[in-house]
Amino acid sequence: MKYEHRIIEPKWRKHWEEKPINQPAEDKPKYYCLDMFPYPSGSGLHVGHWRGYVLSDVWSRYKVLQGYHVLHPMGWDAFGLPAENYAIQKGEHPAVCTAENIRNFKKQLRDISAIYNWDNEVNTTDPDYYRWTQWIFVKMFEAGLAYEKEMPINWCPSCKTGLANEEVKDGGCERCGTEVTKKNLRQWMLKITAYADRLLNDLEKLDWPEKVKKMQADWIGKSFGAEVDFKVDGREQSIRVFTTRPDTLYGATFMVLAPEHTLALELATDQYKAEVEKYIFDTSMRSSVDRMQSKEKTGVFTGSYVLNPFSGEKMPIWLSDYVLIDYGTGAIMCVPAHDERDFEFATKFGLPIKQVIAKDGEVSELTEAYTEAGIMVNSGQFNGMDSEKAKEVISDYVETQKIGQKTVNFKLRDWVFSRQRYWGEPIPIVHCPKCGPVAVPVEELPVRLPDVKSYEPTGTGESPLAAIDDWVNTTCPKCGGHGKRETNTMPQWAGSSWYFLRYPDAGNDQALADPEILKKWLPVDMYVGGIEHAVLHLLYSRFYTKFLFDIGAVSFEEPFTRLFNQGMIGKNGAKMSKSKGNVVSPDELVENYGSDSLRMYELFVGPPELDAEWDDKGIDGVYRFLNKFWNLITENIGKNGQETKESLKLRHQLIYEITERLNTFRMNTIVSSFMEYTNKLTDYAKKEALDQKTMETMLILLAPLAPHIAEELWEQMGHTVSVFENKWPEYDKELMKEDSLNIPIQINGKMRGMISVPADSAKEFVLETAKAEVAARLEGVTLVKEIYVPGKIVNLVIKE
RNA sequence: GCGGAUGUGGCGGAAUUGGCAGACGCACUAGACUCAAAAUCUAGCGGGAAACCAUGUGGGUUCGAGUCCCACCAUCCGCACCA
Numbered sequence: 001m002k003y004e005h006r007i008i009e010p011k012w013r014k015h016w017e018e019k020p021i022n023q024p025a026e027d028k029p030k031y032y033c034l035d036m037f038p039y040p041s042g043s044g045l046h047v048g049h050w051r052g053y054v055l056s057d058v059w060s061r062y063k064v065l066q067g068y069h070v071l072h073p074m075g076w077d078a079f080g081l082p083a084e085n086y087a088i089q090k091g092e093h094p095a096v097c098t099a100e101n102i103r104n105f106k107k108q109l110r111d112i113s114a115i116y117n118w119d120n121e122v123n124t125t126d127p128d129y130y131r132w133t134q135w136i137f138v139k140m141f142e143a144g145l146a147y148e149k150e151m152p153i154n155w156c157p158s159c160k161t162g163l164a165n166e167e168v169k170d171g172g173c174e175r176c177g178t179e180v181t182k183k184n185l186r187q188w189m190l191k192i193t194a195y196a197d198r199l200l201n202d203l204e205k206l207d208w209p210e211k212v213k214k215m216q217a218d219w220i221g222k223s224f225g226a227e228v229d230f231k232v233d234g235r236e237q238s239i240r241v242f243t244t245r246p247d248t249l250y251g252a253t254f255m256v257l258a259p260e261h262t263l264a265l266e267l268a269t270d271q272y273k274a275e276v277e278k279y280i281f282d283t284s285m286r287s288s289v290d291r292m293q294s295k296e297k298t299g300v301f302t303g304s305y306v307l308n309p310f311s312g313e314k315m316p317i318w319l320s321d322y323v324l325i326d327y328g329t330g331a332i333m334c335v336p337a338h339d340e341r342d343f344e345f346a347t348k349f350g351l352p353i354k355q356v357i358a359k360d361g362e363v364s365e366l367t368e369a370y371t372e373a374g375i376m377v378n379s380g381q382f383n384g385m386d387s388e389k390a391k392e393v394i395s396d397y398v399e400t401q402k403i404g405q406k407t408v409n410f411k412l413r414d415w416v417f418s419r420q421r422y423w424g425e426p427i428p429i430v431h432c433p434k435c436g437p438v439a440v441p442v443e444e445l446p447v448r449l450p451d452v453k454s455y456e457p458t459g460t461g462e463s464p465l466a467a468i469d470d471w472v473n474t475t476c477p478k479c480g481g482h483g484k485r486e487t488n489t490m491p492q493w494a495g496s497s498w499y500f501l502r503y504p505d506a507g508n509d510q511a512l513a514d515p516e517i518l519k520k521w522l523p524v525d526m527y528v529g530g531i532e533h534a535v536l537h538l539l540y541s542r543f544y545t546k547f548l549f550d551i552g553a554v555s556f557e558e559p560f561t562r563l564f565n566q567g568m569i570g571k572n573g574a575k576m577s578k579s580k581g582n583v584v585s586p587d588e589l590v591e592n593y594g595s596d597s598l599r600m601y602e603l604f605v606g607p608p609e610l611d612a613e614w615d616d617k618g619i620d621g622v623y624r625f626l627n628k629f630w631n632l633i634t635e636n637i638g639k640n641g642q643e644t645k646e647s648l649k650l651r652h653q654l655i656y657e658i659t660e661r662l663n664t665f666r667m668n669t670i671v672s673s674f675m676e677y678t679n680k681l682t683d684y685a686k687k688e689a690l691d692q693k694t695m696e697t698m699l700i701l702l703a704p705l706a707p708h709i710a711e712e713l714w715e716q717m718g719h720t721v722s723v724f725e726n727k728w729p730e731y732d733k734e735l736m737k738e739d740s741l742n743i744p745i746q747i748n749g750k751m752r753g754m755i756s757v758p759a760d761s762a763k764e765f766v767l768e769t770a771k772a773e774v775a776a777r778l779e780g781v782t783l784v785k786e787i788y789v790p791g792k793i794v795n796l797v798i799k800e
Numbered sequence: 801g802c803g804g805a806u807g808u809g810g811c812g813g814a815a816u817u818g819g820c821a822g823a824c825g826c827a828c829u830a831g832a833c834u835c836a837a838a839a840u841c842u843a844g845c846g847g848g849a850a851a852c853c854a855u856g857u858g859g860g861u862u863c864g865a866g867u868c869c870c871a872c873c874a875u876c877c878g879c880a881c882c883a
Binding site: 606742786 | 801803804805806811812813814816819820823824825826827839840862863864865876877878879880881882883
């Protein structure tokens with residue numbers, strides 16, 4: 001007898017839609033389980049997307065059975081480049097394709113019967129939604145956190161838009177891989193750096209994978225040190241550098257400025273002017289990728305000197321592109337003895353190397369930079385001091401001598417927030433010749449995205465919106481005079497940085513969400529999604545949440561309490577993608593095997609946090625299992641089996657296995673446990689019919705994984721309410737115990753036999769039985785030691 | 801270069817955290833059923849004739865190591881001149 005997934009799955013899908021399993025109740029605690037929402041692409045969902053969605057659905061259903069009222073919503077990250085590019089390619093308006101794609105995605109999502117709260121659906125392109133995306137921007141503008149700046153930014157020549165630093169990977173565009181160039185553009189920036197410390201410090205509160213926390217911490221890149229002024233020889237001017245190693249100040253023998261440094265040209269003496277000019281020009285022509293790849297040091301001497309405030313020595317000033325203009329002060333003091341890069345530079349250009357830290361206080365011939373801590377030498381009054389201590393002492397000294405100050409530096413840069421593309425939220429700003437940039441009053445939001453004839457990117461640094469004169473020209477909200485609308489749009493991240501706040505109160509037209517409702521549901525208890533957003537979406541969302549906390553719009557500072565990153569699914573050794581032609585669509589699998597089988601295979605394919613290889617044959621295994629399971633239960637319904645010691649034991653062992661593995665997110669082993677125990681119970685059922693309670697327990701445990709089959713069998717057992725009305729069963733360790741134990745016997749750590757003894761046997765008895773079992777091997781040897789680990793193993797140590 | 805993760809049969813992977821390595825499944829082999837095939841069922845399935853050898857390699861700790869420690873190799877990921 002085969003189970004008919006084509007009949008029972010639609011039946012229960014319909015049933016759950018009419019009577020949701022996840023009913024609110026006064027006394028139920030809340031649980032907010034969230035998936036990273038997809039952008040609705042034209043190719044639909046593939047089995048890789050399903051993996052995360054199945055995980056979160058299993059988790060949600062488990063939480064329902066544990067008595068929580070679960071919020072498990074879904075929505076659409078529908079603005080942005082992918083949607084727009086797809087629309088351009090199809091020659092349809094993005095709004096049209098997006099709506100169509102959403103319909104398709106929704107149908108697919110329904111097919112796994114994920115218990116999404118569709119009443120709470122959000123769509124970032126809905127004006128009722130992006131009204132609040134714009135509202136947040138206005139609030140940031142009012143707080144001085146959104147500002148305009150003209151500066152060289154990362155520009156993708158293929159996407160024809162500016163990018164945030166976070167969107168550049170290996171010198172290429174995060175979306176399309178095209179090499180990023182620099183372009184001088186007027187930009188809207190968000191001052192995420194104002195939150196650097198909080199974004200860093202609060203990481204420790206989060207139950208997130210260490211890897212993601214570390215990636216964010218490295219991205220924020222906080223380092224402690226000092227800024228120190230070096231007087232230019234023969235001038236009144238001085239140059240400020242940042243260093244994390246004030247302990248090496250005595251060893252600074254030269255200085256290097258970034259070629260873009262404002263003083264670079266000015267410092268060049270007549271003799272060196274031409275060379276300096278050439279170097280500055282050459283550097284400006286090099287691409288960032290080129291600069292990144294060749295680490296061979298280049299540089300040029302300016303002819304000028306600074307004076308080392310500690311040693312008093314004259315230090316030549318050089319220019320080199322290994323010094324970055326946008327970190328620290330764009331100038332460094334060079335200590336070749338104790339910094340690898342400086343050592344390389346000094347060696348190449350024949351600059352002096354002066355050791356000021358030595359391992360044991362003994363100066364030695366350096367063949368490479370000594371970068372570790374040690375004892376101070378050649379450092380005047382600080383000689384003999386531990387260098388770690390000297391960091392502190394010399395920093396203090398710098399401050400008291402008023403030649404600098406202790407400083408903290410971050411790698412994090414402000415967020416380039418404007419995009420020169422059509423399909424995004426208009427930035428709600430009017431440029432007034434008299435008042436400057438003025439925010440559109442919040443009661444006039446949303447600023448709707450107008451229709452436009454050509455929504456293709458212009459590539460000029462202007463967005464397509466700039467071509468719509470009657471939209472661009474407007475009145476200044478402040479003075480009523482003529483003004484022009486901002487024509488840049490927001491990046492895709494704008495809508496996704498706060499969507500999790502909208503779900504619990506998706507229809508609210510008074511605020512982004514009701515504070516009381518937010519208080520109830522937020523923060524998100526479990527957030528499931530891919531690792532690719534480690535420093536993009538996840539950092540931006542944390543920043544938005546902290547800002548909204550500061551203006552009193554929300555009452556918590558971190559949006560996602562727990563994060564789980566599922567691994568990617570690949571095929572033929574590659575990530576699934578349309579271009580590689582290795583995409584496996586779930587639709588056919590649902591049709592042929594049913595959603596229960598697909599769900600279980602998604603779990604069974606491998607440890608959820610690791611990447612996995614899709615095996616087309618693999619789903620056969622879980623399909624066979626579900627058939628076996630079906631047969632086992634249907635054959636035992638109505639047989640009136642009685643509970644036995646054996647069935648009670650197996651039942652409690654099963655509850656234990658499933659519960660513990662669920663709690664630790666070892667989903668692949670849940671499926672194997674289920675298979676194992678189904679095999680055991682099938683053997684058992686050959687002798688003795690399964691009792692009611694055992695069968696019911698099996699169904700409740702299976703329900704989160706394979707809800708349709710569990711629900712159907714539950715009904716066939718005679719129940720009239722859903723299997724999800726049950727409480728998750730509990731196990732009793734006493735009842736799990738075996739009557740007899742199989743104890744392996746080792747001699748000198750090698751397996752030599754096996755005995756079976758009653759579970760409560762005394763040590764002496766076990767050892768005697770064990771020795772009798774391997775008696776032949778004990779003849780003529782000395783027994784040195786007898787080890788018995790209760791219930792586990794016997795090891796006899798002998799000497800020949 | 802720096803940092804992190806991973807490494808177990810033909811394949812995906814288990815191993816109660818130091819105690820029977822290879823659970824569970826895929827693939828494969830043989831048998832049953834069938835005119836035949838599919839499906840299903842039964843049995844087998846790391847290597848070796850065996851003693852034994854096997855968890856990337858080499859050491860170490862331990863009565864006992866896939867698990868702990870040291871060194872190395874390979875693969876993947878992140879960062880990449882951040883002073």
